[in-house]
Amino acid sequence: MDLMEVLGDRTLLLFVLGVSWLALFLLSALRPQRLFNCVLLLFALGMSTFTLLSYLFRDTGRVLAICTIALSVLILLIPVFLIWNGILMLKKEAHSFHTLLSLLIGLTMLLAEIAIAVVLYTDIVANNGSPLPLALLFFGGTVLYGSALMLSFILYVFYMQMLPHLRRFDTIIVHGCALLDGDRVSRILSNRLDKALELYRKSKQKALIVVSGGQGDDETISEAEAMRAYLLDKGVPDDHILLERFSRSTEDNLRFSRQLLEERGGGGRIALVTSNYHVYRCILLARELKMPCVGIGAKVAWYYWPSAVIREFAAVFLRRRNLILSLIGYVGCVILPLALMAVNR
Secondary structure: OEHHHHHOOHHHHHHHHHHHHHHHHHHHHHOOOOOHHHHHHHHHHHHHHHHHHHHHOOEHHHHHHHHHHHHHHHHHHHHHHHHHHHHHHHHHOOOOHHHHHHHHHHHHHHHHHHHHHHHHHHHHHHOOOOOOOHHHHHHHHHHHHHHHHHHHHHHHHHHHHHOOOOOOOOEEEEEOOOOEOOOEOOHHHHHHHHHHHHHHHHOOOOOEEEEEOOOOOOOOOOHHHHHHHHHHHOOOOHHHEEEEOOOOOHHHHHHHHHHHHHHOOOOOOEEEEEEHHHHHHHHHHHHHOOOOOEEEEEOOOOOOHHHHHHHHHHHHHOOHHHHHHHHHHHHHHHHHHHHHHHHHO
16 A cells, blocks of 8 residues: 555645654753653654655555564664673672663563564464464563653653753752762762863853762762862862752752752752763752752763663652553553453454
């Protein structure tokens, strides 16, 4: 069948494509913390792929076949990449649950996909024409839905780094993280501080830098004090640094920093500086605290990124509101179709 017979005119396709990207840009600029943005980005990318293929091929079956193959390859590559990354993390980082996370999730996803592929292949070879077991469809649908959620979140985290933002700020809040040997700034933390320094030096009237982080059980000083020492060594005057040294979590970082700024009359234009994988959750929490700000991501080692973003994915989607929305989507995309299928059998 000719694809244009289905679409009628490419105008409609281009209109949907344009509206989806415009809506994504506006929503991510006005409400960057919305979970819907992740899904909208995945839809916009899918529409872009479909539109491109429609110009290359006019046959509907061929376009759908290419999209299906591309999606299957992508889904297969995700667990392969996670397993490879997990092995690399074990070689480069201290062994812990965090370093094992991508490996464990990758193995689980790969085993699930292999099981689905084996059953499908067996059914095709048997050629008995019987419908696939509902248990398999439920299992496969669950894996696909979870993979799509994770993929949409990962893509949106990348997308947020490409959004334009202000270059000059009145206040720069730097989120802390664990220290090395109890008192030394880690590579991840130094990257955050270097990004803050970059913003600080671009400000005409030098911004106030809020260093935020308490003292962990295995640390001899607070993260904020270690960050202050790093900035002083880089030439930042002491009166341009404000310490928040009691926080124990990301939410504490934001809440306590906001309190300090309110005591000084407000923070003006605020930048939150953290690692790039952490920006989404920081903005999400800041909006809940009614704290207007812009999230700026600092680079991290590429091999560390997958495990870190998986932890962020779990932290974001286990929040009550997002969990409820995800479950509603799961019911609509997996449970309800399977229930209707079971009734019609």
